[in-house]
Amino acid sequence: MKPFSRHALYRSKKTPVSTFGVIIGIVLTVYVIGMMLLFLWALSTALKTTDNFDRDPLGWTRSWAWTNFGDVFMKMRVQVSGNDGGRHWVYLDQMFLYSLLYAGGAAFIQTLTTATMAYMTSTYKNWFSRILHTIVIITLILPIVGNTASFLQIMTDLHLYDHFYGIYIMKIGFNNIYYLIFYAAFSKIPKDYRESARIDGANLLQLYTRISFPMVSSLFWTVFLLLFIGYWNDYQTPLLFLPDKPTAALGLYYFLQSTDPAFANPPMKVAAGICVFIPIFIVFLIFRNRIMQDLNEGGIKG
Amino acid sequence: MNQTLSLRVTSNAKKKSKAMRTLFYVCMVAIPVVQFVIFYIVVNFNSILLAFKSYDNSTGVVIENWIGWGNFERIFQIFRSENILWIATKNSLLYLVFNLCVVIPLSMLFAYYIYRGYPAAGFFKVMLFLPAVICSMVLVIFFKEFVETAIPELAERWFHDDGWYAILSSESKGPVALMIFYVWFLFSGSILLYLNAMSNIPKSQIEAAQIDGAGEFRTFWRIVIPAIWPTLVSLIILAMADFVANQANLFSIYGIFAPSWSQTLGYYQFFLVARYGADSPVNYPIASAFGLLFTAIVAPITLLTRHLLLRFGPRED
Structure with missing residues (x-):
């Protein structure tokens, strides 16, 4: 069985997403984007040196400090x-x-x-x-x-x-x-x-x-x-x-x-x-x- | 003669078969039943006894005393003379309200979106479930470091406001940050349960409602909610039962040093035990009395709520 087939019972081109569905979709999207940003920030931070992080705690890493994991x-x-x-x-x-x-x-x-x-x-x-x-x-x-x-x-x-x-x-x-x-x-x-x-x-x-x-x-x-x-x-x-x-x-x-x-x-x-x-x-x-x-x-x- | 012998043989075979079944049954259930007796009945009985004891190890030797209602008097004394338990009760109530009014309704709506197979439903399902897979300590580290380093930087860059440092220690900003974290990562636990319940709704029921002109919200309200009502009641009951035990991630974030303004009843109770662990039993009696007192309050309320919700809630028919 395909993983999502059971929940996608009603997916059909004939039934467009209603306003109700759009509103839930927007809230879901905001929620998921927030979570993804946190994970991306964490990944970037893990690859920074301490100096690099102190200079710029928000930006994407430029140092690629893989040694942090070691x-x-x-x-x-x-x-x-x-x-x-x-x-x-x-x-x-x-x-x-x-x-x-x-x-x-x-x-x-x-x-x-x-x-x-x-x-x-x-x-x-x-x-x-x-x-x-x-x-x-x-x-x-x-x-x-x-x-x-x-x-x-x-x-x-x-x-x-x-x-x-x-x-x-x-x-x-x-x-x-x-x-x-x-x-x-x-x-x-x-x-x-x-x-x-x-x-x-x-x-x-x-x-x-x-x-x-x-x-x-x-x-x-x-x-x-x-x-x-x-x-x-x-x-x-x-x-x-x-x-x-x-x-x-x-x-x-x-x-x-x-x-x-x-x-x-x-x-x-x-x-x-x-x-x-x-x-x-x-x-x-x-x-x-x-x-x-x-x-x-x-x-x-x- | 032969017939009597045959009947006797059959009867003996039946007796032997029954004895074998009984022996097999006993062998299979014995260990779990003994474990249940020790780790549920004895543990909870001992917890009741502990509530009426005290331990003194000021001399280096642990001395056990029976002190009657002394521990309960101490709890009421703390309620009367200190703010900590009032604050903890207020915070626990606040988390319960957010759970009932924000997390549960949103979880249901998110599950409904996935159940209907709307755009990116599969992706959302994975993303919503992901926090349930990640260790709470990992999420705490990501969140804590983000709030303590990235948010102050953002506030300074965008709003030229340098008052956003040490958010999690701040009595004004800390509670909001803690609540956001609590709500943000609480959805994943229940999504699969709602999806399970929704997947049992017959397709024809939804189709019939929509042919009759019911809109999406009406279908959700009149068909889906009644169909998943038992699951919903279970999750409401779990949330209510968790009122006293909910630590709201405080131990993960602060360890044993959570600021008093942030504490919940669950944290306070866990702190009493975790502070000394098995090294010293001095806090066991007060922790047990605390648990007994709140179980006596929460258990009847929870059971009554369950009864009322199931009795007067919506029905599928």
Whole structure:
């Protein structure tokens, strides 16, 4: 399916854009131009030397200081406590590795748990499944705030604090909005498919992994990508729960707060922002159709 | 004899199959359920207990005390004697109003534009979604540096006004800059949800309305809004529930040094925990009491609003 075909249902030469559409179009254009100007300014700034920027913070770069990006890898660092009890520095390359471990692991575990729980409750319709389904709906509509302190205390008491496995365990949650999307997708799969496979000798696990799961695999990877992007960009969870494994987003937070004159200047800071932005932007460019497709479109295959 | 044996075998096979199904079910749901019990029920129960405790580490050893309603009295004391929580409440309300009155209506209109496939709809869709992909810290750096360096330069060149330096520290200009940033990058989160909801509207419904002479705005108001009403209600509820938790990017911009005039309830609460993190639990009780108090206020209002919106809102039929 083409990426925008579903939303372009009504595009036709016979139906001209109405005044209402023109007004929205103008507002949208202003909004997008504003955003593009900010990004262009940032790109230009990242390529300026400090002197060049001080002379002309607005104009397009003439210095093409690509070395700023190299400097970011050399200078962007966070001091952490090591396993030996001493202090040592974590640089951007290692922060990217931590980002990958945090975002990749947490997103995969959460997507897998959510999909599995949705499969179980939609397929095995017993009293416990009904309770689980109700729990998800209640927790989604009930706003609870201010439990971060308690989270931190429980994580510390369970020796999960500042460990990747602690974060992974924390993310084995199914009470999120994607549960309902998976639930709807699994509910749409005809029961006959599983029954035929059962007659052919498939066991219960195979019914899930070989029959039902492949039909929602597209949705699975879409949800995984959305969660991955969210966790890659999240710096507050690592700040509180993984302080000695700083991710790239957390490193950027410390970098922005830094007052060290060696890198507390706009070109360096903006270049650091671009360095952290590039990997996820590449992921976005490669998977943009999958990420932006309707989640209900990606639900069922076949 | 053979028939009885056959029935017994069938019955045993059924029992075995049922036992296998139960075992499989238990194995598959056990870990997530245990995780839910610990990380939702225990965490929130512990949060309630924390609200009635205090921690003292003035001697170097953390001592835990039960202080009853002491933390709540302290919060009311702060409300009575200091401005900070009043300012934070006012700012949080302001962000909520902007979210409900600007972001949500504009997001719907933008989504409608894309849904109708008007010129450059695909391009706008990518551009609107882009901020959701970019790390908030990256956007904060771009915005902060632009506002602190490029805007003063522009003001000086175009208007010969040199009073635009340190905008984000200025009590007069700072709030406007913060609000623009908040609104500017908030659209992307909900666009796909609206598009999802709109894509379920039957084509025939729109065509029939337009054949009957309904203009574009009327179609949007009478057909599209009722069709996406449940999604709209969910996003309104999310915005309301976020009233207490919304940090409005303040922690990203200022770290733990946000000026008092800029603070929101969400920032204040996060600051209490993030200031010492896991190093010291001294702020945990007040942060938990704060959360409990505001959950008790916000949760019923949010649930009541949801009920009323769904009960009295427009219907597709």
